[in-house]
Amino acid sequence: MVTLRFFVSVALLIALSGCGTPPKQYTFERTKTYSATKDEIWTRLISYFTSNNIQIKTIEKDSGVIYAERSMVDASIADCGQGGLAADVVRTGGLNVFVQSLEPNKTQVSVNSDYKITRVFDGQPMVTACNSTGLIEGQILKHLGT
Secondary structure (H helix, E strand, O other): OHHHHHHHHHHHHHHHHOOOEOOOOOOOOOEEEEOOOHHHHHHHHHHHHHHOOOEEEEEEOOOOEEEEEEOOOOOOOEEOOEOOOOEEEEEEEEEEEEEEEEEOOEEEEEEEEEEEEEEEEOOEEEEEEEEEOOHHHHHHHHHHOO
């Protein structure tokens, strides 16, 4: 009887742990072209990061690259799906922004993100990729147009 109860418990645990859902896919604008110089766009971009407490890890103005990280990311920014019985611990994310001068007064900006969530199940951490909702990318691109 103990053996049957054990197997039923394990089967139930496996079934319930499968109740997680994958993150949704979102379609949004990641690249935009502005009627402004690269220097003007660069200044606005740095302003956005500093005013929103997004830590810049790498900045290379000559090549037009900024890599920034957020140590806390909520569900409005990254959809990580549901972890089933695994407990959410923390969402983190990185942003790669590429600024390219197309003409003297025409600049293109591309924003790419990479979000992850750490979950714990039975004391074991698991890192899972999340999908961006497009919120941060949209905010950045909108800020650059002001």
